[in-house]
Amino acid sequence: MDEGFWQDKWDKGEIGFHLNQVHPLLKRFLPALSLAPGQRIFVPLCGKSLDLGYLLEQGLTVVGVELSEKAVIALFEQRGVQPEVHEWTAGKYYQHGNFSVFQGDIFALDIATLGKVDAIYDRAALIALPDTLRQRYARHLVTLTQRSPQLLITLSYDQPQMEGPPFSVDPQLVSSLYDETYLIERLSEKNIICHEPRFAERGLTALYEQCSLLTAR
Incomplete structure (x- = not known):
């Protein structure tokens, strides 16, 4: 890619990843960044x-x-x-x-x-990148922003059920990418497949959306 x-x-x-509204989790959790x-x-x-x-x-x-x-x-x-x-x-x-x-x-x-x-908001970057680029991206982002706190929204699902993007990024993967640099607090997690028929049509049986707050260690 x-x-x-x-x-x-x-x-x-072909921009199905574009939302025609402000992301509800941004509205809900932006205050967690204390900006x-x-x-x-x-x-x-x-x-x-x-x-x-x-x-x-x-x-x-x-x-x-x-x-x-x-x-x-x-x-x-x-x-x-x-x-x-x-x-x-x-x-x-x-x-x-x-x-x-x-x-x-x-x-x-x-x-x-x-x-x-002063902060990062990642809603569509990490999940847009294949495995070959994720680690490079995470390292670059940490260096580029000098470990600024981050509000991170990810999606996770059974990757064999659907080709990305968006790619599945589960909490364990987030930890493997950022745990050395950040304290990771899970703010929310919800199965949203019932609200995403286009992904169900592509074969997904479950789609979990997570929002995490990352703060420098």
Whole structure:
């Protein structure tokens, strides 16, 4: 799975991973990050998620990274604003007020370019990556954000029942990726297959959604 896979998904409009609402678990558990207005939250592989608008409405400074330029343009169109656009090492940098997005490869992003962040919100990044990239991503994220606290939403299911993405990321896998760096607190877990008929049609008999709070050790 390479950059072309995701670019093709966006070009064809095959974005079933995009939610047409703010994620309920973000609304419920954002306070667990204890962020003050103006603090900076990082959203990796953000797509055109409505969650970013919600974070902005809470008074936060929001910075995302997303491979698809089409998705990034849609993000600012949703806000009804015209961003300034500059170049960075791996793509373009879009910015308007306290909202900015790096368009390009997250693995090309470094600490100096990203700047300090106070927290991470990962709803669609870890579960979008195959096993071959997950460990690399987790290490990079920890280094990039200097172990900032993280609100992490994952999905787990019997992987042989369905090809990803989204890939199954169960609590044991989260621990194997982050336990050395973070204390992991499970905030919620629920079988949501009855609300996800498209996944049932693909063969799933159960789909568990977990939300975890990760804080630096």
